[in-house]
Amino acid sequence: MSDISQATIESAGLRYPFERRVPGPAEIIEVAPGISWVRMPLPFQLDHINLWLIExxxxxxxVDTGVSTDEVKAxxxxxxxxxxxxxxxxxxxVTHLHPDHVGLAGWFTRxxxxxxxxxxxxxxxxxxLVLDTGREAPKEALDFYRAAGFSQRGIDSYAARFGGFGKNVSRMPDIFRRLREGDELTIGGRVWRVVIGSGHAPEHVCLYCEEAKVLISGDxxxxxxxxxxxxxxxxxxxxPLEDWIESCKRLRRNLPDDLLVLPAHNEPFYGLHTRLTQLIDGHEEGLEKLLNMLDEPKRAIDVFSALFKRKIGAEVFFMATGESLAHLNCLLGRGLATVARDDKGVNWYRRA
Incomplete structure (x- = not known):
């Protein structure tokens, strides 16, 4: 989860019915009949996650669990x-695989x-990813960040943090029930339809209830x-960025605009179509700025200014690099850019 490029994507025109009423620790707020909101702390730069209870x-x-820490369990x-x-x-x-969403899934099942x-x-x-806990970083991963332009110090930093995914995830269950696009869950006499997105996670589950006019959107x-x-x-x-943009277009096409959207972060809001359009347009604008930078060859770590308004410090450097690579791969996929690797193993991108 990130708040780096996202600040550049304007969010005007949305309405927040609970803007002045956010749950405190262990507090439950009903946001619609039979649907309640819990907020749990996160030990990250983004310090909270919204979790949802359907009666x-x-x-x-x-719906979603928070990270596996003693504080959240309590x-x-x-x-x-x-x-x-x-x-x-x-x-x-669970909407998707990230620890703030799946972290206590095994604990709940048991x-x-x-x-x-x-x-x-x-x-x-x-x-x-949980199986990486305790492993050394593979050579292919080190080469990946070298290709992105990391210094040896940056590569060493990645190697030191490798395998950390599992530290906030309780032991996962060995079996699960698969959710697919279009599946229907009946809860409390109402039907919730599974809507799948992609890009942020490979197969992200959202839940849409037509009767309640609610979308639990996760991330x-x-x-x-x-x-x-x-x-x-x-x-x-x-x-993944092309997947993300296409997912946003599909959600805008297939879902009505008058839904109360229950997101994993920030507050519930109205204005689904407006927000989806903002997200699509924001990334397209970033791609255009990025392409204009590629008149001269650039590494992935050289293009942050095209995508992010804020200064990229050490705390978000890996995340920013991943986003830059997603935008660069999107330009490659559209045939608008090329990439060549030099004799030091570094990738250089330029306009096609």
Whole structure:
């Protein structure tokens, strides 16, 4: 999750019905009949995540979990004791693979005896990334960041932090129930349809309830920031930004505009189509600025100023590099740029 390029994507024209009412620790706020909002802390630069509770006849379905820390577990225990009207947790949906969303999924399944429901790609990728815990960084990953223009100090920093994905993820369950585009979940007598996005995560689950006029959007649509769309060493040649843009267009085409959008970060809002258009246009503008920089050869770390208004410091350098590579790979995929690797293993991009 990022707040680097996202600040450059304006968010005017949205309406926030709960702007002055944000949940405190372990507090629950009902945002629509039978749909409640919990906010948990994150140990990152982005310091919170929104989690959603859908009330059913027999119990509650939890959408996303927060990271696996003692603090978040303690806050959840307070919610269980005082906020669920004496009902158990009977369902668990995770929107995608990132630790702030899936971190306590295994803990929930074992505590409540529920199945984890998420997309297949994100479940399997999460399991794979957790297995990196304790491993040394592979040579291919070091070469990836060398190609992006990292100094040896930067490569050493990456090697030192490699394998950290699993530290905020509790032991994942061995089985899950797969969610696909168009699947329907009936909770509390209402139907929630699965809508899949891509780009920020490979197969990101959103939940749409036509009757309630609500979209639980996870990180696929955020109001004040935009989700990080990055290229990583595991899929160095992929084009997630094109996937992201196409997902935004598909959501705008297939979903009505009058939904209350429940995002994973910031506040619930109205203005879905406006925000999707802003996200699409913002990235297209970034691509145009980037292309104009490539009249002279550039490395991935040379193009931050085309995409980010803020100064890129050490705390977001890896994330910014991943986003720059996503934009560069998009230009390559559109045939607008070329790349050549020099004898030091560094990639240089220029306009085609």
């Amino acid at each position: 059913g006849d027999e119990g509650w379905t939890v 806050l959840w225990r307070q919610v269980f004791q005082s906020g669920l009207k004496g009902k158990p947790v009977t369902g668990l949906v 505590k409540w005896g529920v199945e984890l429901q998420m997309s297949r790609t994100d479940f399997l990728m999460c399991k794979t 696929q649509v955020l109001p004040r920031i935009s989700s990080n769309v990055s290229v990583h060493p595991t899929e160095a040649y992929e084009n």
